[in-house]
Amino acid sequence: MNPAACSPVCRGLAWSLVSGFNDNVRGLAASEAVPLVDVYQGFAGNLALVGPDGLHPSADGYAKIADLFLTTIKGTLGPAAPNLSSLQRAPFARR
Numbered sequence: 001m002n003p004a005a006c007s008p009v010c011r012g013l014a015w016s017l018v019s020g021f022n023d024n025v026r027g028l029a030a031s032e033a034v035p036l037v038d039v040y041q042g043f044a045g046n047l048a049l050v051g052p053d054g055l056h057p058s059a060d061g062y063a064k065i066a067d068l069f070l071t072t073i074k075g076t077l078g079p080a081a082p083n084l085s086s087l088q089r090a091p092f093a094r095r
Helices: 015-032 039-043 059-080
Strands: none
Touching: 015 039, 039 059
16 A cells, blocks of 8 residues: 555555554465465565555556466466466556
8 A cells, every 4th residue: 555645535544554464464374374475575665566546556566466476376386387488468458
C-alpha cells in the first residue's frame, strides 16, 4: 500500500497494518508447510509497482506478481517443471 497515493480515492490508508498481517500469513504458510509467494517482499518497497489509488498494483506491479508466482511455481515443482521459457508474456492493457 502507498499511503501517499489518492487517485481517484485514497485506498492505501491501512498501510501500517500490512507488515503485521504479512508476518501472520508467513507464519501460517510455514506452519502448514505450503509455499508462499511473498508479494510484499517481492515489491521490495518499490511504490511504483502500486497504482495511483495506493492499493492495487500498477501494470508493472501485476507483471512483477506474475514473475514472483512463476518463480515460486518453478521452484516448487523442481526439475520436473515444464519448460515455460517459450511462453510469451501477454502485454497488459494500459488504461
